[in-house]
Amino acid sequence: MNIRIRKPWEIVPASEATPESVFFNRRELLKAAVASGAIFAAGPFALADDKDGPYPAKRNEKYKLDRALTDEKTATETSNFWEFTKKKPAVKYVSKKFKPEPWKVEVSGLCNKPATFDLDDLRKFDHEERLYRHRCVEAWSMAVPWIGFPMAKLLEKVDPKAEAKYVRFESLARPEEMPGIKENSDYTFPYFEALTIEEAKNELALFVTGIYGKKLPNVHGAPIRAVVPWKYGYKGPKIIVKIELVKEKPETFWHKAFPEEYGFFSNVNPEVPHPRWSQAEETMLGTKTKRETLLYNGYGELVADLYKDVKLTKPGD
Ligand SMILES: Nc1nc2c(c(=O)[nH]1)N[C@H]1C(S)=C(S)[C@@H](COP(=O)(O)O)O[C@H]1N2
Numbered sequence: 001m002n003i004r005i006r007k008p009w010e011i012v013p014a015s016e017a018t019p020e021s022v023f024f025n026r027r028e029l030l031k032a033a034v035a036s037g038a039i040f041a042a043g044p045f046a047l048a049d050d051k052d053g054p055y056p057a058k059r060n061e062k063y064k065l066d067r068a069l070t071d072e073k074t075a076t077e078t079s080n081f082w083e084f085t086k087k088k089p090a091v092k093y094v095s096k097k098f099k100p101e102p103w104k105v106e107v108s109g110l111c112n113k114p115a116t117f118d119l120d121d122l123r124k125f126d127h128e129e130r131l132y133r134h135r136c137v138e139a140w141s142m143a144v145p146w147i148g149f150p151m152a153k154l155l156e157k158v159d160p161k162a163e164a165k166y167v168r169f170e171s172l173a174r175p176e177e178m179p180g181i182k183e184n185s186d187y188t189f190p191y192f193e194a195l196t197i198e199e200a201k202n203e204l205a206l207f208v209t210g211i212y213g214k215k216l217p218n219v220h221g222a223p224i225r226a227v228v229p230w231k232y233g234y235k236g237p238k239i240i241v242k243i244e245l246v247k248e249k250p251e252t253f254w255h256k257a258f259p260e261e262y263g264f265f266s267n268v269n270p271e272v273p274h275p276r277w278s279q280a281e282e283t284m285l286g287t288k289t290k291r292e293t294l295l296y297n298g299y300g301e302l303v304a305d306l307y308k309d310v311k312l313t314k315p316g317d
């Protein structure tokens with residue numbers, strides 16, 4: 001039996017101006033095929049994805065792109081992941097041996113129902129696929145199909161107290177499997193980041209456990225990372241093990257290292273240059289042409305209100 005079912009992004013034209021109807025859920029399709037007897041010979045193996053988590057997931061068509069998706073291989077060939085190595089093309093190889101399972105995420109601090117989630121718990125959240133742009137502060141960008149769930153859903157479960165003003169994230173630091181921790185010993189690991197609680201509750205902010213129809217590979221932050229697409233990429237920590245609700249604004253990894261270069265908000269802003277380079281343009285991975293960077297990475301309609309009382313002038317603001 002040799003049935004190859006195309007994945008959603010193989011069917012969807014690169015323009016992504018796609019109608020709802022093109023979505024193709026592989027699991028539903030397999031179930032239907034099995035029920036009809038069309039692939040009975042494939043037996044139980046055809047449904048192997050079921051026990052492996054919510055992949056692929058149904059695409060939420062609300063989030064449209066203005067550009068072609070980056071292809072799967074290209075997206076793994078440039079990565080910032082300093083726990084492994086600061087050489088972007090090497091992350092893929094150096095992170096290979098890392099074991100992202102089992103896993104636990106501890107949620108604590110100013111909330112009424114602190115909780116620890118294992119991977120099964122995390123994968124039980126209602127997952128969906130979203131096509132998002134990603135803009136690294138270094139002026140490269142990509143567009144990828146993340147699979148995840150809104151941060152707001154997890155926050156709801158732990159019931160934040162009124163005094164909780166910020167959400168702080170902490171990544172794993174396991175030096176035995178992460179040579180970058182020793183190589184980059186001028187930096188403070190574990191990696192740590194934070195958002196205001198309103199930012200974390202914004203519909204765009206996701207916890208992501210999958211990409212390209214499958215669970216996350218190590219290079220993209222397996223098994224769970226944050227994705228905050230209107231901010232520079234470093235505001236989306238990978239390998240999250242801790243989430244804390246706190247009252248005071250937390251320090252963050254890159255701000256601590258270079259306070260003049262990386263502000264707390266770090267919203268994508270083409271008009272505020274990095275002290276060492278312009279942020280007006282970016283290059284999509286796998287392409288050679290520059291394109292204009294968009295304010296809030298093009299997500300202003302959904303996020304500009306968060307900043308109506310904030311002055312954003314300093315680099316990284
Ligand atoms: N734990 C951790 N998270 C991290 C980083 C890192 O070095 N360590 N790099 C950040 C930066 S700068 C970017 S651009 C994105 C890259 O994500 P990607 O590898 O999926 O492209 O991860 C972010 N999250």
Ligand SMILES: [Mo]
Pocket residue numbers: 080135136137138232233234
């Ligand atoms: Mo980045």
